[in-house]
Amino acid sequence: MRKSLLLLLIALLIIFLPKTSAFAQKFPDVPPTHWAFYSIESLASKGIIAGYPDGLFRPEAHISRSQIAKLVVSSKALSLNTTFKGYFTDVPQDHWAWQYIETAYEQGLIKGFPDKTFKPEDPATRAQLVTILMRDHLLDTSGTPFTDVSPDHWAYPYIMTAKNAGIVEGFPDGTFKPERFVTRAEAASILYRMLCPSNKLIAIDPGHGGSDSGACANGLKEKDVNLDVALALRNLLESQGYGVIMTRTTDIYLSLRQRCDIANNNKADIFVSVHHNAATVSTARGTEVLYYTYSSKGKKLAECIQVELIKAIGTRDRGIKPRDDLYVLKHTVMPAVITEAAFLSNPEDAELLKQDSFRQKIAQGICNGIIKYFSVSE
């Protein structure tokens, strides 16, 4: 990326964080099922990270120490040094990153090596990244260390501080692998958690799509109604400060497995699948929310949404329903529900579902239920 463009991006970042949705896939090599998809998309939409000129992000590529300096200075929205000081013998004024490196140095975020070098092109390790990001934090070394980062490791206080703040998790085997080169995906994930520590991530799954229309009745196709309500729900949740990851934003087919993978891999806090109902008898009407039989948190989420949906749209209350046979409820690891706000197959419900204002009310009801769930579950 050209320096002038970067400076512009940072200037924009200082003035305001652009309000863009982090759902549409920006990089062809980072699909929504990628474990760092949401972090990468969020930071890219805020101009903090960018892909390569060919459009790829290269999530598994390593990241150099000078790129880390740029990342940390950009993420903290620091003003860039304009006078070259020459702190490091290997960072001359014609180095593309000298401003970032010198700014980070003056802020005490980087120190370099005892021989006055910075080794700008060396790949950064996981320990180095966490240290640079945590240097201006109040250190907190309480708790259980990673099995491969003992208290005499040079980066121990920074790694523990990041662990205690929920910024790093390490690996399932209890290690942190401090000397491993950090990948671009890992850096994005760590940075995202640092910038948005308590941001709840909600996976919204508009049911059906593409060749799978779902229920069709009274001139309505379920897949279209689902998507419309889901997009309205996304906007409402984002305006409340929630992170939202969508399984689809257009009329495409997705397998049930893909829908679960997107939510699971990105570690969403809850999963809300938006559907609308149909029955063989046209008299069936009203609202119900389904949850996984063996999930008490899923039941709680269903209760909150059911109550708020009924309040918002005034339909017949069919109650919440436990189900142990529905794929997305069974295979998502977070509390999950399927909303069925009204029946396409009922003429009165269908008339309502044709109205934009009614779809908006459905979205508002689900949104209110989610807000209530988070307020009572913590």
Ligand SMILES: [Zn+2]
């Ligand atoms: Zn459906």
